Amino acid sequence: MAESNQTGGDPVAGLPEPEVVQRARFSPSLIWLVPLVAAISGMVMLAKAYRSAGPTITVSFQTAEGIEADKTEVRYKEVVIGKVRGVELSEDHSRVLVHVNLDKRSADFASEDARFWVVRPRVSVGGVSGLSTLFSGTYLGADLGTSNKEKTEFVGLETPPGVLRGSKGRSFTIRTDDLGSLDISSPVYFRRLQVGRVTGYRLDPDGNHVTLQLFVDSPYDRFVTASTRFWNASGIDVQLNASGLKVNTQSLATVVAGGVAFQSVDNASTAEAPEGALFDLHADVADAMKPPDGPQVDIRMRFDETLRGLSIGSPIDFRGVVIGTIKSMELEYEPKTQTFPANVTATVYPQRLGGIYEHIMLRDGTEADVGAVFQSLIDHGFRAQLRVGNLLTQQLYVAIAIVPRAKPAKFDPNSRPLEIPTAPGSLEEVQHQVADILAKLDKVPFDEIGTSLRDTLHNTNALMRRLDSELAPQAKQMLAAAQQALDSANRNLLAEDSPVQHGMAGTLEELRRASQSLRGLAEYLQRHPEALLRGKSADPPPAPAKQGDH
Amino acid sequence: MKPDASAHQLGLISCTACGELSRARPDAALGRCRRCGAILHPRKPHSIQRTWALLIASLILFIPANTLPVMRTGSIFGTVDHTIIGGVIDLWKSGSWDLSIIVFVASIAVPILKMLALGLLAATAQMRSGWRRLQRARLYRLVEAVGHWSMLDIFVVALLVALVQFGNLAQTRPEPGIIAFGAVVVLTMLASAGFDPRLIWDYDEKNG
Numbered sequence: 001m002a003e004s005n006q007t008g009g010d011p012v013a014g015l016p017e018p019e020v021v022q023r024a025r026f027s028p029s030l031i032w033l034v035p036l037v038a039a040i041s042g043m044v045m046l047a048k049a050y051r052s053a054g055p056t057i058t059v060s061f062q063t064a065e066g067i068e069a070d071k072t073e074v075r076y077k078e079v080v081i082g083k084v085r086g087v088e089l090s091e092d093h094s095r096v097l098v099h100v101n102l103d104k105r106s107a108d109f110a111s112e113d114a115r116f117w118v119v120r121p122r123v124s125v126g127g128v129s130g131l132s133t134l135f136s137g138t139y140l141g142a143d144l145g146t147s148n149k150e151k152t153e154f155v156g157l158e159t160p161p162g163v164l165r166g167s168k169g170r171s172f173t174i175r176t177d178d179l180g181s182l183d184i185s186s187p188v189y190f191r192r193l194q195v196g197r198v199t200g201y202r203l204d205p206d207g208n209h210v211t212l213q214l215f216v217d218s219p220y221d222r223f224v225t226a227s228t229r230f231w232n233a234s235g236i237d238v239q240l241n242a243s244g245l246k247v248n249t250q251s252l253a254t255v256v257a258g259g260v261a262f263q264s265v266d267n268a269s270t271a272e273a274p275e276g277a278l279f280d281l282h283a284d285v286a287d288a289m290k291p292p293d294g295p296q297v298d299i300r301m302r303f304d305e306t307l308r309g310l311s312i313g314s315p316i317d318f319r320g321v322v323i324g325t326i327k328s329m330e331l332e333y334e335p336k337t338q339t340f341p342a343n344v345t346a347t348v349y350p351q352r353l354g355g356i357y358e359h360i361m362l363r364d365g366t367e368a369d370v371g372a373v374f375q376s377l378i379d380h381g382f383r384a385q386l387r388v389g390n391l392l393t394q395q396l397y398v399a400i401a402i403v404p405r406a407k408p409a410k411f412d413p414n415s416r417p418l419e420i421p422t423a424p425g426s427l428e429e430v431q432h433q434v435a436d437i438l439a440k441l442d443k444v445p446f447d448e449i450g451t452s453l454r455d456t457l458h459n460t461n462a463l464m465r466r467l468d469s470e471l472a473p474q475a476k477q478m479l480a481a482a483q484q485a486l487d488s489a490n491r492n493l494l495a496e497d498s499p500v501q502h503g504m505a506g507t508l509e510e511l512r513r514a515s516q517s518l519r520g521l522a523e524y525l526q527r528h529p530e531a532l533l534r535g536k537s538a539d540p541p542p543a544p545a546k547q548g549d550h
Numbered sequence: 551m552k553p554d555a556s557a558h559q560l561g562l563i564s565c566t567a568c569g570e571l572s573r574a575r576p577d578a579a580l581g582r583c584r585r586c587g588a589i590l591h592p593r594k595p596h597s598i599q600r601t602w603a604l605l606i607a608s609l610i611l612f613i614p615a616n617t618l619p620v621m622r623t624g625s626i627f628g629t630v631d632h633t634i635i636g637g638v639i640d641l642w643k644s645g646s647w648d649l650s651i652i653v654f655v656a657s658i659a660v661p662i663l664k665m666l667a668l669g670l671l672a673a674t675a676q677m678r679s680g681w682r683r684l685q686r687a688r689l690y691r692l693v694e695a696v697g698h699w700s701m702l703d704i705f706v707v708a709l710l711v712a713l714v715q716f717g718n719l720a721q722t723r724p725e726p727g728i729i730a731f732g733a734v735v736v737l738t739m740l741a742s743a744g745f746d747p748r749l750i751w752d753y754d755e756k757n758g
């Protein structure tokens with residue numbers, strides 16, 4: 001500015017005036033289009049985000065176990081349809097409120113009769129469809145409602161529902177003694193093909209059974225007929241009993257995940273079982289395919305011997321056929337006899353007795369009275385007896401068998417449970433006999449025998465000593481005398497020149513001559529027997545002499 | 551003549567392109583530089599109006615930028631949407647408070663302060679206020695300098711989206727929020743560029 005002052009305004013005056021242009025200009029207010037566009041695009045973005053967020057619903061549960069905000073998903077048919085945004089307690093702290101953001105496209109899940117439940121984590125081996133399923137934690141299951149009414153507050157189901165709405169197939173009810181390794185969504189197999197799943201289970205009100213709900217998908221549900229048997233195909237079933245070791249598996253998947261299999265006993269029957277039909281769950285395929293057992297009856301047996309080796313589930317054997325199993329065992333005390341008899345209760349299926357059952361049924365004409373069947377058996381000498389089934393494991397079983405010389409037993413065919421008379425088992429019998437022998441042996445007075453034997457030996461010893469001292473010297477003298485006598489005899493009798501020998505030779509010569517003449521006489525008499533009467537004839541005298549010389 | 555007179559006060563116009571001084575026409579008609587032919591303005595035309603418009607636009611877009619997710623990461627454990635403030639909180643919670651502060655300053659504090667500063671400058675210029683001119687001039691320079699640092703978030707998202715693509719294992723994808731955020735940064739830069747700092751110093755003699 002100092003310079004311009006010095007030039008005295010000239011440089012300013014000399015500056016050119018700008019060339020005037022007339023140019024169409026944007027109206028300055030057009031700049032306001034920018035915030036307008038920004039506002040519109042911002043609104044669009046927010047609106048889009050808001051709309052794609054879908055409705056927010058609240059589901060209440062008893063527990064929030066495994067549910068995490070921003071992590072737990074809501075799934076319908078394994079498709080994620082929303083996410084848990086928050087978990088909090090209800091005002092009275094009695095329930096858990098789970099806030100769920102549904103996806104926009106799944107907004108219709110916020111309808112009045114939609115259902116929500118929690119699926120707890122489970123390593124699913126039955127269906128590995130991706131790594132994520134192995135890690136899939138707890139998630140909320142959802143089932144689409146049919147109502148058009150909107151609703152945002154739901155009460156969650158504590159157990160997953162049987163079947164999703166609209167799935168084709170039928171559900172059946174299975175009754176079992178225990179759940180085993182089965183669980184919700186355990187597979188159901190038909191000829192090793194997965195055709196359904198377990199959709200629920202609950203304990204019966206009386207606590208005696210577990211009722212399972214199965215769902216068999218269409219079109220396989222038509223294979224479930226009235227003659228269909230279901231059995232547990234879960235895991236590895238290892239049994240060690242009186243029959244030996246037994247290992248059963250269905251397939252590798254069921255070893256871990258468990259499962260139920262079914263099959264019809266006869267393929268001829270095609271009458272489909274109605275929806276919700278009740279079946280029994282058998283322990284294994286062999287059990288399932290067995291002919292029906294008919295009515296069952298409890299029997300009680302009273303054994304005086306040890307039950308070691310007998311266990312719950314041990315068989316009741318009738319001529320090799322298992323007709324029942326042991327249900328319970330308990331000891332009693334008999335104050336009179338001071339013994340501990342054992343009461344064994346067992347379940348028996350009389351129909352397995354076969355012939356005799358039918359025979360009695362025919363005779364009586366009506367439903368066979370189980371008591372009558374056993375009455376007849378017991379009259380024929382059948383008794384319950386404990387026997388060793390497996391020598392290696394010493395497992396016992398109860399045999400209903402003819403016991404020779406069985407004592408007559410009381411039997412009331414109308415009592416329940418039936419009291420089956422028992423007989424001591426084979427082992428027990430042998431033990432008794434051995435005990436008897438031992439008792440007899442025990443009575444032998446081994447002590448006295450020993451004492452008297454010792455006395456006898458003492459006496460013998462004394463006797464021997466006396467013999468030794470008194471008898472031996474005399475015997476020696478006697479022997480010497482005998483020796484002398486023999487010597488002299490030898491000298492007098494046997495020497496060649498001995499007088500005895502000499503005299504003997506003469507005597508013998510005389511004897512020879514005497515016998516010679518005697519022979520001559522005998523020969524003469526043979527030829528001339530008349531000589532005895534008439535005397536010796538005169539003719540020919542030389543002949544007998546000649547003959548006598550020979 | 552006052553020692554701090556401006557060209558405008560002397561009835562002159564400086565060409566913004568070549569620096570040639572011209573006399574302002576008395577009829578205030580639009581002129582063209584005789585030397586380089588650029589359109590001559592004594593001040594940036596409609597500067598305050600333009601600043602306001604861009605500022606308001608950026609303010610509007612600042613709402614979706616912070617409420618909508620900027621990025622979606624998907625892994626085998628599920629997909630997670632990230633918002634800017636959510637990222638700051640997550641970083642803080644996981645113990646990386648240093649990173650958290652950096653992201654907070656660059657992505658939230660700086661844009662907000664920048665918009666406040668621009669609003670202040672535009673408002674005072676509009677009111678022809680003589681209040682703390684020097685500080686306001688410094689503030690304007692600071693706003694200009696700090697502008698592009700706000701692009702940090704956009705760089706992060708751009709890098710992650712380009713790098714983290716492992717099919718089903720991990721995936722990253724930008725979400726609408728980042729567009730809004732980028733627009734906020736660009737609009738504030740435009741707003742500060744549209745503001746004519748010489749307006750701070752005008753009207754001095756009228757007020758004073």
